[in-house]
Amino acid sequence: MEEFDLYDRNRLPSGKKIARGQSPSAGLYHVVVHVCIFNSAGEMLIQKRSQLKKAWPGLWDFSLGGAVQTGETSAQAAQRELLEELGLSFDFSDLRPKFTFNFASGFDDVYVLFLNPELKDLHLQADEVTEVKWATKEDIHQMIDAGKFIKYHHSVIDFLFEIKDEPGMFKNGMHP
Secondary structure (H helix, E strand, O other), X not given: OOEEEEEOOOXXXXXXXXXXXXXXXXXXXXXXXEEEEEOOOOOXXXXXXXXXXXXXXXXXXXXXXXXXXXXXXXHHHXXXXXHHHHOOOOOOOOOOOOEEEEEOOEEEEEXXXXXXXXXXXXXXXXXXXXXXXXXXXXHXXXXXXXXXXXXXXXXXXXXXXXXXXXXXXXXXXXXX
């Protein structure tokens, strides 16, 4: 059974945990991660969530995401999820999240990477991901409007595409 550490509103460890499927008590929060992978053409790798997923089954989403498990750091969870969901190895030990969203029950750390994997070489975790493809900002906006992508605000998508070219981004295993 997966367990998640809980934190207070300042992201200090509370010493409490919850099991997958449980909601944190009021005033406690858990951490999730998302990784947005961009290629040299400026497109984002997106994934179609499995129909088996409880949340947003069959909808398209960012490159990958998942919960930080007990004892893991955010970077360790991002590295684990990348390997599990897409079969890609990448060392996150020198990375920090590009930004963090606060949501009702937690913190969502978002990492941005520049990689150019061949889609045919990815090993998708079938119970999590059914399909992947490269998409432009406009593609994602259209998918959101059509109800095919998780309903993020367009401004979130715009922000991700805007910050991908900022100095200091981690590109192909090297800082630019």
